[in-house]
Amino acid sequence: MRKVAPSSGLRRAEALAGYMLSLPAFILMWAMLLGPAVSVVLLSLTDWNFGEASLRWAGLENYVELWSDRVFWISLKNTIIYVGISVPATVILGLLAALLIESVAHGKAFYRAAFFVPVASTLLAMALVWEFMFHPTVGFINQLSAFIGLPTADWLQNPGTALFALIAIGVWQNLGLAMILFMAGLTAIPKDLYEALSMDGADGAWERFRRVTWPMLGPSLVFVVAITAIRSFQVFETVAVLTEGGPSKSTEVLLYTMVQQGFTFLRSSYGAAITVIFLIFTLGVTLLQTIALERRTHYG
Amino acid sequence: MVSRLSLLLRHAVLIAGASVMLAPFILMVSISLKPPGEVFAPQFSLLPQQWYVAENYTAAFTRVPLARFILNGFFVTFCIFLMQALTALPMAYALAKLRFRGRETCFALVVLALLIPPQVPAIPLYIALWQLDLLNTYAGIILPSTISVFGIFMMRQFFRTVPNDLIAAARMDGLGEFAIVWRIMLPTALPALAAFACLSFIWNWNEFFWPFLIVQDEALMTPPLGIAFFSNAEAGTAFGPLMAAATAVTAPLVLAFLFAQRAFIQGVTMSGIK
Numbered sequence: 001m002r003k004v005a006p007s008s009g010l011r012r013a014e015a016l017a018g019y020m021l022s023l024p025a026f027i028l029m030w031a032m033l034l035g036p037a038v039s040v041v042l043l044s045l046t047d048w049n050f051g052e053a054s055l056r057w058a059g060l061e062n063y064v065e066l067w068s069d070r071v072f073w074i075s076l077k078n079t080i081i082y083v084g085i086s087v088p089a090t091v092i093l094g095l096l097a098a099l100l101i102e103s104v105a106h107g108k109a110f111y112r113a114a115f116f117v118p119v120a121s122t123l124l125a126m127a128l129v130w131e132f133m134f135h136p137t138v139g140f141i142n143q144l145s146a147f148i149g150l151p152t153a154d155w156l157q158n159p160g161t162a163l164f165a166l167i168a169i170g171v172w173q174n175l176g177l178a179m180i181l182f183m184a185g186l187t188a189i190p191k192d193l194y195e196a197l198s199m200d201g202a203d204g205a206w207e208r209f210r211r212v213t214w215p216m217l218g219p220s221l222v223f224v225v226a227i228t229a230i231r232s233f234q235v236f237e238t239v240a241v242l243t244e245g246g247p248s249k250s251t252e253v254l255l256y257t258m259v260q261q262g263f264t265f266l267r268s269s270y271g272a273a274i275t276v277i278f279l280i281f282t283l284g285v286t287l288l289q290t291i292a293l294e295r296r297t298h299y300g
Numbered sequence: 301m302v303s304r305l306s307l308l309l310r311h312a313v314l315i316a317g318a319s320v321m322l323a324p325f326i327l328m329v330s331i332s333l334k335p336p337g338e339v340f341a342p343q344f345s346l347l348p349q350q351w352y353v354a355e356n357y358t359a360a361f362t363r364v365p366l367a368r369f370i371l372n373g374f375f376v377t378f379c380i381f382l383m384q385a386l387t388a389l390p391m392a393y394a395l396a397k398l399r400f401r402g403r404e405t406c407f408a409l410v411v412l413a414l415l416i417p418p419q420v421p422a423i424p425l426y427i428a429l430w431q432l433d434l435l436n437t438y439a440g441i442i443l444p445s446t447i448s449v450f451g452i453f454m455m456r457q458f459f460r461t462v463p464n465d466l467i468a469a470a471r472m473d474g475l476g477e478f479a480i481v482w483r484i485m486l487p488t489a490l491p492a493l494a495a496f497a498c499l500s501f502i503w504n505w506n507e508f509f510w511p512f513l514i515v516q517d518e519a520l521m522t523p524p525l526g527i528a529f530f531s532n533a534e535a536g537t538a539f540g541p542l543m544a545a546a547t548a549v550t551a552p553l554v555l556a557f558l559f560a561q562r563a564f565i566q567g568v569t570m571s572g573i574k
Contacts, residue, residue, distance in 0.1 A: 011399070017477035018400030021390035026406065028387055028447035033413045036421030036428075043424065050427070097317060100310050107311070113561060114318035117325070120557040120564065122506045124524035125546035128531055129324040132331065132539060138340050140327065172321065180565055234417055237508050241528050255419055255509075262423050263513055272423050279420050286415055 037279070044273040050266035062273035072274070074249050075257040078163055079281075082253060083232040086170045090228045091221070093171065094178025099209070101179070102186050112183070116176035123173055127238045130169050131156065156242055159250035166238045166251055174231055178224050185220025189213065219293060226289035230282055254278050325550075332356050332544040339539045352540060357548070359541035364533070366545055368519060369526030370552070376441055376522055377504045381497055383446035389489070392455035393481045397467060407456070413449040419509055426513060440514050441522065445504060451496050454567070458492040459485060495563035498556065502564070505553055523549040 047058040066072045101111045118126065133140045136154040145152050155165040193212045236255040239245060245252040245260070254274065262271020326346070331339055335352040338345075360366050394400070395407050425444050426435070434440040462485065470484045486493070508524040515521055521529060530545055557564060 014398050014477070015400035018394040018398035018403065021394040021398070021477065021481065022406060025387040025391035025447060025452060029409065029413055029449060032425065032444050032447050033416055033421055033449065034409065036424035037416050039424035040420060097314075100314050100317075104307065104310055104314065107314070111314050111318055112565075113558070114321050116561075116565070117554065117557065118321060120502050120553055121325075122524055122527070122546075122550050122553060124506070124508050125328075125527050125549050126324055128527065128542060128546055129328045132543075133324065133327065138342065138344075140323070140344070143344065172324075176321070230417070234419065236419070237524075240508075240512065241531065258419075259513070263426070268423055268427065275420055275423060279417070282417050283415060 040272045040275050040279075043269050044276050046269050048269045050262075050268045058269070062270050065270065066273055066277070071249065071252060072257060075252045075254055076277075078250070078252055079233065079235070079254045081163060082167055082170070082235055083229055085164075086167045086174070086232045087225060087228050089167070089171045090174045090178050090232075091224055094175050094224065095182050095217075095221075097175065097179040098182035098186060099213070102183065112179075115179050118173045119176040119180075121173075123237050124241060126173070127169060127241055130165075130172075130238075131242055134165055157247055159247045162243055162247060162251045166235065166243070169238050170232060170235060174228055177231075178228055181224045181227070182217070182220055185217050186213070188220075189216045222289055222292045226285050229285045233278065233281055233285070254281075325554075328543050328546055328550070331539055332547050334540055336538070336540060356540040356544040359538070360530075360545040360548060363538075363541060364526060364530045364545070365518065366526065366530075366548060369521050369523050370548065372438075372521060372526075373505050373523040373549075373552075376438065377501050379438075379442050380445045380504050381500045383442070384448040384451050384500055385493065385496075387446070388448055388451035388455055389486060389493075390478075390481050392452050392459055393477075393485050395452070395456045396459035397462075397464070398477070410449050410452050410456075414453060422510065422513060429514065435514050436517050436520065438520060441511055441520065444510060445507070448496075448500065451500070454496055455489060455492060458489055462488055491563070494560070495567040498560040498564045499567045501556060502553060 044062055045057065045059060046055050047061065048055040097111075097115050101108055101115075104111075132138075134142075134155040136142060136152070136157075139155075141155065142152040153161050155161045189212065193216065194208060197208060197212055234255060235253050236259070239251050239253055239256045240259075243251040245256050255278065258271050258274040258278065261267045261274060330346050330348075333351060333353050333356070334348040335350050335355070338348055338350065338352075391406075395403060395410070421444065429435050429440045429443070434443070466484060466488075467480060470480050475483065505522075506524060507522070508528070511522045511525045512528070515525060518526075518529065527542075527545055527549055531542055534542060
């Protein structure tokens, strides 16, 4: 076959094709994601309410108002509690499930599917089942608590427990995702590391975990923590259908507050400011993830 | 002996865990079979004493237009996937295989867009759709999801593994770049595209946030929104019909998941996103 040196004409044709093929996705990406994300930042610096004819540049006024808004601080605190508890719980239980499933020879596929189905299911429909499970008299959870002698409660209607009930639902839904990601990480660990360890004479399950699995799982761990944290910050559905932020604001979370302000009260610019705070948290998680991974590759 | 015992213990823990994970599904189906009196019975039993299947499911499909919700779900997810594939495949090919100025910048923008949670564009998109008079329409539900930067990213990674010789040979045969995307790249990418189709279907079937914001008309509701609407209308009394509706909405998903489990898990492992 004759080698064809790419002439400048061919080069230009290739570049033109590149632009044409990228164009539809490029336009939609700006129209639906990047453009609106920039707009939300700009909108948060105005005083615009939905439907108003005029708009005034307001600088940081919305953020100053947020600073002294009691509900916003409650919402932020609840969101941080939600993320702070559900992330470690999801990650630890997901890792445990992955390790156990990898360690048995039979039933792997069944266990994996059983733990993973909640990730693929309609959270909204399942939230209603959970509402029934948390029912004060006929709910599973109270019946079980009573049976083993633990206190019972009206979990979703009690300000002291409602947020924790939602955390339980969140952990139940995301655990399978953490498990799947850990299983992918586990299969990537070279088998000869375990063989080398057993030649050193250390062959207990705990030794294997502490000296090979745990250190080799580092990058997966960082990734799973970041993904779980980002998903947890997005908690909304369970709040919207089960508690509506109550009782007495005990389940008010960032996205719910954003929807209340931006859509129910039509305060678009104020809702945009809350969106910006939400975005900053999400990007912060990604930044921490990048730093953690880089540190490992440089010094690990 | 010790290892036998430990294996047994591990299976016991796994079975207990799997039971907890599956309990809500079992409970959902169980309640959907029971008459109201048995739902609130103090002693729980898996199967009803008096079967109430026909009554509950008929109620679910007649008290709200549940069949309509489910059809809406299929229609919306199909349109979204079609648009996502039509836009993502050409760009993914260009980013993976063609040389042009700005390619790296374009890919960097895709990665940047991946970091933006789907709720962030909501307020500006709502305002834009209001101006275009598209609130409360199918177009309004579909448009914001027509682009999947995740799809672009996933297909680009896949196209990079396609040998350049294949493309060079197609060019020798006189195929243009546009024809190469649809006649050479698409067939080789079918497994990856199938995995993406599963993910796209499941995510968009379950999507609640956006339809919740822009749909008021009952006739346009997608399955999750329809279930929430039903639950509100019944105000926590008709658990049997409600669980029947929840079962009907969850069934297509669980079936799709079981069918395409491998592809789905691969896709999720690649992304971890969402």
